[in-house]
Amino acid sequence: MQKPQKDKVCAEFCARFPSYRTDIQNTERLGFMLNHPLIRSKLNEWIGADNKTQPELMSKKKKEKKTNVNNQFIDTDESNSPLPSPPTHSTNTNQYLKNPIKSKHQRELGNELFKNKKLHKSLEAYNEAVRFAPFYRPPPTSSTQNDGKNNDAEEELDTLLALSLANRSAVYFELGESFHEKSLADVDLALKYGYPDRLKSKLLLRKANIYVTSKQWSRAESIIEEIRKSDDDPATYKLNIDRINGLSDQIHKNISHPNSEKEIDFPDVTLFHNNENFENASTGVKLSYSEDSKRFVVAVTDLKKKDIMFNETPFASVLLPQFYESHCHNCHKMLEHSHFIPCKQCTQCKFCSEPCAKNAWNVYHKYECLSLDLLHSVGIAHLAVRIIFCAGLQNILVAVRKHDNLKDPKNISIFQIGLNSNYERVYSLLDHLVDMNPEDVFQYTLTAGLLTNWIVNKTSFFEEHEACQEGNYSETQVTVGASMLHHISQLICNAHAITDILCDVNVNKISLSTADESQQRIATAIYPSASMMNHSCEPNISFTFNNGRVLLVKVTKDVSKGQEIFNCYGPHWRRMSCQLRLESLDDQYFFKCKCFHCTEEFARNISFVDKFTSFKCDECEGPVPSPDGDNQQFVSSCQTCGHEMDLHDQVLACMYTDRLVQDAEVLLGRGNVKQALDIFDTCEDQYSGFLYKYHSSFGQLADIIARCYAILGEFSKAAEFVKKSLIYVEQRFGIESFEYGREVKKYVDLRSQSNVDVECQDDELNRLTELYKSILLDQ
Ligand SMILES: [Zn+2]
Ligand SMILES: [Zn+2]
Ligand SMILES: [Zn+2]
Ligand SMILES: [Zn+2]
Structure with a gap:
């Protein structure tokens, strides 16, 4: 296929469906895609419908397709063609068969x-x-049992x-x-x-x-x-x-x-009062609507820190392929003691229990089994397919009929228990298709077309349904495909990461006594009720996952009656500069953040995070943000007193010291711990001459010096430096952050290993142990 032709399809699409035409329905877009001869052949080729031509195409296209989990579903090749090339692995699905x-x-x-x-x-x-x-x-029924065939x-x-x-x-x-x-x-x-x-x-x-x-x-x-x-x-x-x-x-x-006789322990039942008017939410909150905020969640009573606001099982969720070996394919619980139930057909996924295996098979895996590689290659659109399967054809057809009613954001009664199906709640989430540029919409439509084609040709999804028994079911196909396009574009703003705390497997790192743990994204899911929360760069809730994929949303501070409950969609004021936050929220979610931090920082043209890369003010020792590297300008002014400084010399000195730190790290890697320590000490002195007191380099140095002492077996000395690095971690991430909890844990572990003054330190240690446990378990 020629390049110009591919671009022509995209241009044709964009001309027909320019973004300002808000009245265009998804069915029209998808109809265009499925009926376009050029696209049609490409879609068939992609799912391998024509097996004869496959090997030839394969040999010409050796390039692996990459998948970007953020917004782009189909990675374009060098020519920037929006058309997908067939995945290279589609012919060896056999590798997942039983053996x-x-x-x-x-x-x-x-x-x-x-x-x-x-x-x-x-x-x-x-x-x-x-x-x-x-x-x-x-075994076959009794009549055939004794015919001697069972050899x-x-x-x-x-x-x-x-x-x-x-x-x-x-x-x-x-x-x-x-x-x-x-x-x-x-x-x-x-x-x-x-x-x-x-x-x-x-x-x-x-x-x-x-x-x-x-x-x-x-x-x-x-x-x-x-x-x-x-x-x-x-x-x-x-x-x-x-x-x-x-x-x-x-x-x-x-x-x-x-x-x-041993008593069987029952697990703690968390106190959670289900809200009749707001499925999966507690009675402490309600769903509201305003012109400005659209749908939002607000406290109806005074809420205490740690109160649970949502307790929600996702409508659908997809485990990331790299966790197939370690987590349940269906509920995403970690497989305890590597125990699993196999899939009855493939060798690719594992389940924690029989109910999970059965539920997965009956609802979606019977369609997806042996095609997972293809589904991975479309990134988050895989979740859209899963939503379609979890909904079932009947529910989709009903929801589409109620389209206008469900898409009306004022309609908050959708979340009332018993009034609508769970699928209808998913359907009601905003998709922002009208705000997206036509090229993106083309990509998503193409992906929806591809996946619809795959469902038609490779699964029994449509055949199983009565409405499609007659054979002529192209209208139903387009309807399902249009819903899929709706879901794909919804997921850009509404998909939620499921995380688990896992050990970092990083062999090269010289680690302290404790294994480094971190929160990792293991799956992507859709939680319609929790999706009702608006964004703030400083949220007042946190997420915990219970039993794999059940989402618990807790308030992280006391919230008084009438205050809004805010989630953070990613850009957090402690982790991203004001400018970046505003840009990324606008790019992905199409709104201008008006939270306290964005308003404040935007007005003063500063960012909280800049402090940690700042130099020290000559006048007041306050933070002077590092100058932009691009324009050879070294002038910057203090965030506290406004004093203007030329930072040319400081920047050079900093580069020199950074280099010294790197050299010492090499020495440390070679085992010259003492020599490295001397250099780190010198560097700390040098940094304090020109860096702002909370510059991240101080925290990093304290941490690496602690590591040196731990290697030397001087645990109390190591603990001293971890305590020092705590100051920086607290400044940067706050005392409720995972980072802070992890650092406190490191400190406690080191203290327990050093045998100095253990007795008189007990109280402090116990307090800190409680602290890190409550932080780490709450995340
Ligand atoms: Zn499971
Ligand atoms: Zn399978
Ligand atoms: Zn903000
Ligand atoms: Zn100053």
């Missing part, structure tokens, strides 16, 4: 490792065996999964009590997925053992009964008879004392 040979091999490897007591390694191998084993097929080879194939699960349960059992829950889960799964009857008592015995260990006597007893009744191979039973009797004795000694 019995591989499964068997991994199980044998696991057995070998297990015998040699390499438990964790054997767990890894059994996990692979579980992943690659063909999924259990229930050994077939039985082996049918039991691969059950045997792998049983072996995995053995590892979890051996790993100790804290792993027993997983062992139990695997025993039950193995039994459910066709574990051979003749070996059953071995598994039941393991189960009884676990119940005995956890003192659940009556449960243990019923399992023993089951073993005795089982029509097991007599030889196996005989082999186990002593163990069975032993367990049975132990049970009977204890079961007569009802007190010894």
